[in-house]
Amino acid sequence: MSSNKIEELKKRRQKEIKPKKSQLPYFFFVGFISFIIAYYFLNTNIRYSIIWTIGIMIGITMQRSRFCFAASFRDPIMVGTTSLFRAVIIGLIISTIGFSIFQYIQIGNIANYSLADVPGQIHPVGFHTILGAILFGIGMVIAGGCASGTLIRIGEGYAMQVVVLIGFIIGTVLSSNHFEFWDKLFISSSKTIYIPKHIGFFPALVIQLTALSTLYLLANWYDKQNNIMADL
Amino acid sequence: MAEYKLDCMFEACPIPLLKALKKLKKMKIGDVLIMQTDHNCSITNVIEWTKKQGHYIDYIEIGEGEWEIYIEKAK
Numbered sequence: 001m002s003s004n005k006i007e008e009l010k011k012r013r014q015k016e017i018k019p020k021k022s023q024l025p026y027f028f029f030v031g032f033i034s035f036i037i038a039y040y041f042l043n044t045n046i047r048y049s050i051i052w053t054i055g056i057m058i059g060i061t062m063q064r065s066r067f068c069f070a071a072s073f074r075d076p077i078m079v080g081t082t083s084l085f086r087a088v089i090i091g092l093i094i095s096t097i098g099f100s101i102f103q104y105i106q107i108g109n110i111a112n113y114s115l116a117d118v119p120g121q122i123h124p125v126g127f128h129t130i131l132g133a134i135l136f137g138i139g140m141v142i143a144g145g146c147a148s149g150t151l152i153r154i155g156e157g158y159a160m161q162v163v164v165l166i167g168f169i170i171g172t173v174l175s176s177n178h179f180e181f182w183d184k185l186f187i188s189s190s191k192t193i194y195i196p197k198h199i200g201f202f203p204a205l206v207i208q209l210t211a212l213s214t215l216y217l218l219a220n221w222y223d224k225q226n227n228i229m230a231d232l
Numbered sequence: 233m234a235e236y237k238l239d240c241m242f243e244a245c246p247i248p249l250l251k252a253l254k255k256l257k258k259m260k261i262g263d264v265l266i267m268q269t270d271h272n273c274s275i276t277n278v279i280e281w282t283k284k285q286g287h288y289i290d291y292i293e294i295g296e297g298e299w300e301i302y303i304e305k306a307k
Binding site for chain 2: 003007009013020021066068075083143144145158
């Protein structure tokens with residue numbers, strides 16, 4: 001939605017702007033290098049080339065869509081917009097369906113499977129989950145991006161995000177040194193909960209999808225409710 | 233009609249949005265806010281937020297990765 005005043009300002013400004021240089025040569029240069037890397041690993045270790053290609057595709061998607069996990073959890077509270085939050089929920093719905101297909105192929109026909117056989121990241125849940133989430137959440141909002149967001153912004157050329165990356169690396173090194181301490185304190189005594197093992201595979205899937213869809217509808221409703229200016 | 237400039241260059245997300253929000257509150261109806269930012273997330277979240285509030289908004293790219301956002305307070 002634009003107005004006459006804005007159109008006038010835009011026209012005035014447009015004349016002052018110099019034409020931009022095309023960045024296509026850079027694109028082809030970087031594209032060519034990534035292709036060579038993918039091709040090199042095709043012969044030596046095909047796993048690397050698959051991960052490399054998928055990683056690049058995820059990166060392009062996230063950059064172009066301006067997908068940001070930090071904003072998705074911050075904006076609903078700060079300004080009342082939930083479009084990114086809903087995008088995360090949709091992502092979770094899709095990955096729930098995808099993961100259940102893989103898990104069903106692996107364990108669907110086995111009556112008494114062990115959790116180690118189930119594909120995916122199934123880890124103990126407990127106090128450490130809450131503590132870690134709070135720490136990560138605070139850091140993410142102060143730094144202006146989560147891990148993927150920080151990397152994307154470094155790629156775009158934001159110097160500040162390089163500082164964040166240094167902090168990120170220091171934090172990761174420190175935490176891997178501390179892991180044993182946390183493991184003794186909370187993680188080893190916490191339970192690993194895999195809901196399908198308790199109530200069956202399909203009921204668990206249905207419950208999870210229902211919960212996510214309800215959250216989506218709630219977020220949609222919340223977005224429409226917040227039409228007033230945020231009080232700051 | 234008054235024009236206000238807001239320099240949000242090199243500010244991290246979500247500072248541009250918060251600055252615009254505070255400035256808009258002080259402005260009168262019909263005033264225009266010109267916001268300069270190098271943060272591409274501002275394009276999405278400032279525009280989404282302003283449209284929801286019902287103000288007029290548009291933007292142009294003034295350099296590589298630098299934008300000017302125009303907001304006219306409508307209510």
